[in-house]
Amino acid sequence: MPDPILQPASAVAAWTPVATAGLSIDVRDDLTIAGIAPFRGKAQAVSEALAERYGLALPAACRRISGDDITLQWSGPDQWIAIAGRGAARDLEVELKPLLAGPAAVVEHSDARAVGVFSGKHARDVLAKGLPIDLHERAFRVGDVAITHANHIGVTITQTGNEPAYEIMLYRSYADSFADWLRHATAELTA
Amino acid sequence: MRIACPHCGDRGLDEFVFLGDARVTRPMADAAEPADAFHAYGYLRMNPAGPTDELWFHAAGCHAWLVVTRDTRTHVIASVRLARDVALELRAVASTTEDASA
Protein backbone atom coordinates (compact mmCIF):
# COMPACT_ATOMS: atom_id res chain seq x y z
CA MET A 1 0.00 0.00 0.00
CA PRO A 2 1.40 3.44 -0.90
CA ASP A 3 1.25 6.12 1.78
CA PRO A 4 -2.06 7.99 1.63
CA ILE A 5 -1.67 11.36 -0.04
CA LEU A 6 -4.29 13.08 2.10
CA GLN A 7 -3.48 13.90 5.69
CA PRO A 8 -6.06 14.95 8.27
CA ALA A 9 -5.93 18.70 8.81
CA SER A 10 -7.68 20.95 11.30
CA ALA A 11 -10.22 23.27 9.70
CA VAL A 12 -9.78 25.76 12.50
CA ALA A 13 -5.99 25.81 12.80
CA ALA A 14 -5.96 29.23 11.10
CA TRP A 15 -8.01 30.77 13.94
CA THR A 16 -5.43 30.39 16.70
CA PRO A 17 -2.56 32.60 15.44
CA VAL A 18 -4.59 35.73 16.24
CA ALA A 19 -4.86 34.80 19.94
CA THR A 20 -3.16 37.41 22.05
CA ALA A 21 -3.19 38.93 25.51
CA GLY A 22 -6.86 39.39 26.36
CA LEU A 23 -8.11 37.04 23.64
CA SER A 24 -7.86 33.27 24.00
CA ILE A 25 -9.10 31.02 21.22
CA ASP A 26 -9.70 27.41 22.11
CA VAL A 27 -10.40 25.47 18.93
CA ARG A 28 -12.58 22.43 19.47
CA ASP A 29 -11.47 19.67 17.14
CA ASP A 30 -12.52 17.10 19.70
CA LEU A 31 -16.34 17.29 19.50
CA THR A 32 -19.01 14.86 18.45
CA ILE A 33 -22.14 16.69 17.28
CA ALA A 34 -25.52 15.32 16.23
CA GLY A 35 -28.59 17.11 14.92
CA ILE A 36 -31.94 16.24 16.49
CA ALA A 37 -35.12 17.02 14.54
CA PRO A 38 -38.24 15.76 16.36
CA PHE A 39 -41.05 14.63 14.07
CA ARG A 40 -44.24 16.68 14.13
CA GLY A 41 -45.70 16.83 17.64
CA LYS A 42 -42.88 14.68 19.08
CA ALA A 43 -40.67 17.31 20.75
CA GLN A 44 -42.10 16.45 24.17
CA ALA A 45 -41.36 12.74 23.69
CA VAL A 46 -37.78 13.57 22.60
CA SER A 47 -37.36 15.85 25.58
CA GLU A 48 -38.55 13.16 27.99
CA ALA A 49 -36.28 10.50 26.48
CA LEU A 50 -33.28 12.83 26.78
CA ALA A 51 -34.22 13.83 30.33
CA GLU A 52 -34.45 10.21 31.40
CA ARG A 53 -31.07 9.34 29.90
CA TYR A 54 -29.03 12.51 30.55
CA GLY A 55 -31.07 14.52 33.05
CA LEU A 56 -31.54 17.35 30.53
CA ALA A 57 -34.68 18.38 28.68
CA LEU A 58 -34.64 20.13 25.29
CA PRO A 59 -33.83 23.81 25.90
CA ALA A 60 -36.16 26.63 24.85
CA ALA A 61 -35.57 28.65 21.67
CA CYS A 62 -32.27 30.61 21.72
CA ARG A 63 -30.97 28.64 24.71
CA ARG A 64 -28.42 25.98 25.51
CA ILE A 65 -28.14 23.67 28.50
CA SER A 66 -25.20 21.54 29.61
CA GLY A 67 -25.02 18.48 31.83
CA ASP A 68 -22.10 16.32 32.95
CA ASP A 69 -21.61 14.56 29.66
CA ILE A 70 -23.77 16.27 27.03
CA THR A 71 -24.83 19.73 25.86
CA LEU A 72 -28.20 20.38 24.18
CA GLN A 73 -28.53 23.50 22.05
CA TRP A 74 -31.43 25.05 20.16
CA SER A 75 -30.62 25.08 16.45
CA GLY A 76 -33.68 26.68 14.82
CA PRO A 77 -37.43 26.03 14.83
CA ASP A 78 -38.06 22.39 15.83
CA GLN A 79 -34.34 21.59 15.69
CA TRP A 80 -31.63 21.03 18.26
CA ILE A 81 -28.05 19.80 18.30
CA ALA A 82 -26.34 17.63 20.89
CA ILE A 83 -22.66 18.26 21.59
CA ALA A 84 -20.10 16.26 23.59
CA GLY A 85 -16.39 15.57 23.72
CA ARG A 86 -15.39 12.82 21.32
CA GLY A 87 -13.34 11.20 24.10
CA ALA A 88 -12.71 7.52 23.54
CA ALA A 89 -14.39 7.40 20.12
CA ARG A 90 -17.74 8.64 21.41
CA ASP A 91 -20.19 9.20 18.55
CA LEU A 92 -23.43 11.03 19.44
CA GLU A 93 -25.18 9.98 16.24
CA VAL A 94 -24.64 6.31 17.13
CA GLU A 95 -25.55 7.00 20.76
CA LEU A 96 -28.76 8.99 20.11
CA LYS A 97 -30.21 7.12 17.14
CA PRO A 98 -31.50 4.15 19.14
CA LEU A 99 -32.66 6.40 22.00
CA LEU A 100 -34.71 8.66 19.68
CA ALA A 101 -35.51 6.17 16.89
CA GLY A 102 -39.26 6.67 17.30
CA PRO A 103 -39.76 10.43 17.74
CA ALA A 104 -36.87 12.15 15.90
CA ALA A 105 -34.41 12.17 13.04
CA VAL A 106 -30.80 12.12 14.28
CA VAL A 107 -28.06 13.22 11.90
CA GLU A 108 -24.26 13.34 12.22
CA HIS A 109 -22.98 16.95 12.24
CA SER A 110 -19.44 16.68 13.69
CA ASP A 111 -17.57 16.98 10.42
CA ALA A 112 -19.86 19.75 9.15
CA ARG A 113 -18.95 22.25 11.85
CA ALA A 114 -15.94 24.29 12.89
CA VAL A 115 -16.03 25.30 16.54
CA GLY A 116 -13.94 27.59 18.74
CA VAL A 117 -14.32 29.23 22.13
CA PHE A 118 -13.32 32.90 22.37
CA SER A 119 -12.60 34.24 25.82
CA GLY A 120 -10.76 37.02 27.59
CA LYS A 121 -11.33 40.72 28.06
CA HIS A 122 -11.24 41.46 24.30
CA ALA A 123 -13.52 38.56 23.24
CA ARG A 124 -16.72 40.60 23.19
CA ASP A 125 -15.22 43.62 21.40
CA VAL A 126 -13.59 41.52 18.68
CA LEU A 127 -16.74 39.50 17.96
CA ALA A 128 -18.90 42.63 18.07
CA LYS A 129 -16.98 43.97 15.05
CA GLY A 130 -18.50 41.28 12.86
CA LEU A 131 -21.71 40.14 14.52
CA PRO A 132 -24.78 42.39 14.12
CA ILE A 133 -26.45 41.33 17.39
CA ASP A 134 -26.04 43.02 20.76
CA LEU A 135 -23.52 41.06 22.83
CA HIS A 136 -23.75 43.36 25.85
CA GLU A 137 -24.48 41.45 29.03
CA ARG A 138 -27.88 43.07 29.41
CA ALA A 139 -28.88 41.58 26.03
CA PHE A 140 -26.89 38.33 25.75
CA ARG A 141 -26.11 36.09 28.72
CA VAL A 142 -24.57 32.73 29.58
CA GLY A 143 -26.63 30.01 27.93
CA ASP A 144 -28.02 32.34 25.25
CA VAL A 145 -27.76 31.13 21.64
CA ALA A 146 -28.08 33.25 18.51
CA ILE A 147 -28.06 32.09 14.91
CA THR A 148 -26.71 35.07 13.00
CA HIS A 149 -23.69 36.02 10.89
CA ALA A 150 -20.17 37.33 11.32
CA ASN A 151 -19.12 39.52 8.42
CA HIS A 152 -21.73 37.68 6.26
CA ILE A 153 -20.52 34.23 7.33
CA GLY A 154 -23.32 32.28 9.02
CA VAL A 155 -22.46 31.55 12.66
CA THR A 156 -24.14 30.25 15.76
CA ILE A 157 -22.89 32.03 18.87
CA THR A 158 -23.40 30.88 22.44
CA GLN A 159 -22.20 32.61 25.55
CA THR A 160 -20.51 29.88 27.56
CA GLY A 161 -18.92 31.84 30.42
CA ASN A 162 -19.06 35.12 32.32
CA GLU A 163 -15.42 36.12 31.58
CA PRO A 164 -17.01 36.51 28.94
CA ALA A 165 -16.52 33.38 26.83
CA TYR A 166 -18.35 32.68 23.58
CA GLU A 167 -18.52 29.57 21.47
CA ILE A 168 -18.62 30.21 17.74
CA MET A 169 -19.86 27.42 15.49
CA LEU A 170 -19.95 27.66 11.71
CA TYR A 171 -19.97 25.47 8.64
CA ARG A 172 -16.51 24.06 8.22
CA SER A 173 -15.98 25.19 4.63
CA TYR A 174 -16.23 28.80 5.85
CA ALA A 175 -13.54 28.37 8.50
CA ASP A 176 -10.81 29.98 6.37
CA SER A 177 -13.00 32.96 5.43
CA PHE A 178 -13.79 33.42 9.10
CA ALA A 179 -10.06 33.25 9.95
CA ASP A 180 -9.44 35.96 7.34
CA TRP A 181 -12.01 38.23 8.94
CA LEU A 182 -10.64 37.39 12.40
CA ARG A 183 -7.15 38.48 11.33
CA HIS A 184 -8.49 41.90 10.35
CA ALA A 185 -10.72 42.21 13.41
CA THR A 186 -7.82 41.51 15.77
CA ALA A 187 -5.16 43.52 13.93
CA GLU A 188 -5.31 46.35 16.45
CA LEU A 189 -4.56 43.90 19.27
CA THR A 190 -1.72 41.99 17.64
CA ALA A 191 0.06 44.94 15.98
CA MET B 1 -35.46 48.62 9.50
CA ARG B 2 -35.49 45.81 12.05
CA ILE B 3 -37.74 42.75 12.12
CA ALA B 4 -38.71 40.96 15.33
CA CYS B 5 -38.42 37.30 14.38
CA PRO B 6 -40.82 35.25 16.54
CA HIS B 7 -37.99 32.74 17.11
CA CYS B 8 -34.86 34.89 17.33
CA GLY B 9 -36.02 38.31 18.51
CA ASP B 10 -35.22 41.72 17.07
CA ARG B 11 -32.76 41.47 14.15
CA GLY B 12 -31.36 43.78 11.49
CA LEU B 13 -32.57 43.84 7.92
CA ASP B 14 -29.24 42.36 6.74
CA GLU B 15 -30.32 38.96 8.10
CA PHE B 16 -33.50 38.79 6.01
CA VAL B 17 -34.42 38.16 2.39
CA PHE B 18 -37.57 39.71 0.89
CA LEU B 19 -39.84 37.53 -1.21
CA GLY B 20 -42.84 39.74 -1.94
CA ASP B 21 -46.58 40.03 -1.44
CA ALA B 22 -47.90 37.55 1.13
CA ARG B 23 -51.51 38.13 0.12
CA VAL B 24 -51.37 36.36 -3.23
CA THR B 25 -52.17 32.64 -3.32
CA ARG B 26 -51.22 30.26 -6.09
CA PRO B 27 -54.27 29.29 -8.16
CA MET B 28 -55.18 25.64 -8.63
CA ALA B 29 -54.29 24.17 -12.02
CA ASP B 30 -58.00 23.58 -12.68
CA ALA B 31 -58.99 27.19 -11.84
CA ALA B 32 -61.55 28.83 -14.10
CA GLU B 33 -59.63 30.88 -16.73
CA PRO B 34 -56.27 29.45 -15.57
CA ALA B 35 -54.18 31.73 -17.84
CA ASP B 36 -55.78 34.83 -16.30
CA ALA B 37 -55.49 33.39 -12.80
CA PHE B 38 -51.78 32.60 -13.18
CA HIS B 39 -51.10 35.93 -14.86
CA ALA B 40 -52.66 37.71 -11.89
CA TYR B 41 -50.72 35.48 -9.46
CA GLY B 42 -47.45 36.09 -11.26
CA TYR B 43 -47.69 39.78 -12.11
CA LEU B 44 -50.56 41.75 -10.61
CA ARG B 45 -49.85 43.47 -7.30
CA MET B 46 -51.74 46.03 -5.24
CA ASN B 47 -48.69 48.22 -4.40
CA PRO B 48 -50.56 49.91 -1.56
CA ALA B 49 -49.53 53.16 0.14
CA GLY B 50 -50.22 51.82 3.62
CA PRO B 51 -50.26 48.49 5.47
CA THR B 52 -49.31 45.44 3.46
CA ASP B 53 -48.39 41.81 4.21
CA GLU B 54 -44.99 40.69 2.96
CA LEU B 55 -43.04 37.44 3.01
CA TRP B 56 -39.59 37.66 4.54
CA PHE B 57 -37.11 34.81 5.06
CA HIS B 58 -34.78 34.81 8.07
CA ALA B 59 -31.91 33.68 5.84
CA ALA B 60 -28.98 34.53 8.13
CA GLY B 61 -30.90 33.37 11.19
CA CYS B 62 -33.32 30.57 11.97
CA HIS B 63 -34.51 30.00 8.37
CA ALA B 64 -38.17 30.69 9.21
CA TRP B 65 -40.52 32.25 6.67
CA LEU B 66 -42.34 35.23 8.14
CA VAL B 67 -45.41 37.28 7.23
CA VAL B 68 -44.51 40.88 8.08
CA THR B 69 -47.29 43.49 8.15
CA ARG B 70 -45.55 46.76 7.26
CA ASP B 71 -46.75 50.25 6.40
CA THR B 72 -45.08 51.17 3.11
CA ARG B 73 -45.27 54.90 3.95
CA THR B 74 -43.46 54.72 7.29
CA HIS B 75 -41.78 51.26 7.42
CA VAL B 76 -43.55 50.78 10.77
CA ILE B 77 -44.10 47.05 11.34
CA ALA B 78 -47.45 46.22 12.93
CA SER B 79 -46.96 42.46 13.28
CA VAL B 80 -44.64 39.58 12.46
CA ARG B 81 -46.12 36.10 12.26
CA LEU B 82 -44.70 32.73 11.24
CA ALA B 83 -45.80 32.05 7.65
CA ARG B 84 -46.55 28.48 8.71
CA ASP B 85 -49.07 29.71 11.30
CA VAL B 86 -50.68 32.06 8.78
CA ALA B 87 -50.99 29.25 6.22
CA LEU B 88 -52.47 26.85 8.79
CA GLU B 89 -55.02 29.50 9.84
CA LEU B 90 -56.03 30.05 6.20
CA ARG B 91 -56.35 26.31 5.70
CA ALA B 92 -58.52 26.01 8.83
CA VAL B 93 -60.76 28.86 7.62
CA ALA B 94 -61.01 27.27 4.15
CA SER B 95 -62.00 23.88 5.56
CA THR B 96 -64.62 25.48 7.87
CA THR B 97 -66.09 27.30 4.86
CA GLU B 98 -66.14 24.04 2.90
CA ASP B 99 -67.83 22.23 5.80
CA ALA B 100 -70.47 24.98 6.02
CA SER B 101 -71.23 24.83 2.30
CA ALA B 102 -71.30 21.01 2.19
Ligand SMILES: [Zn+2]
Ligand atom coordinates in the same frame (compact mmCIF):
# COMPACT_ATOMS: atom_id res chain seq x y z
ZN1 LIG C 1 -35.38 33.84 13.18
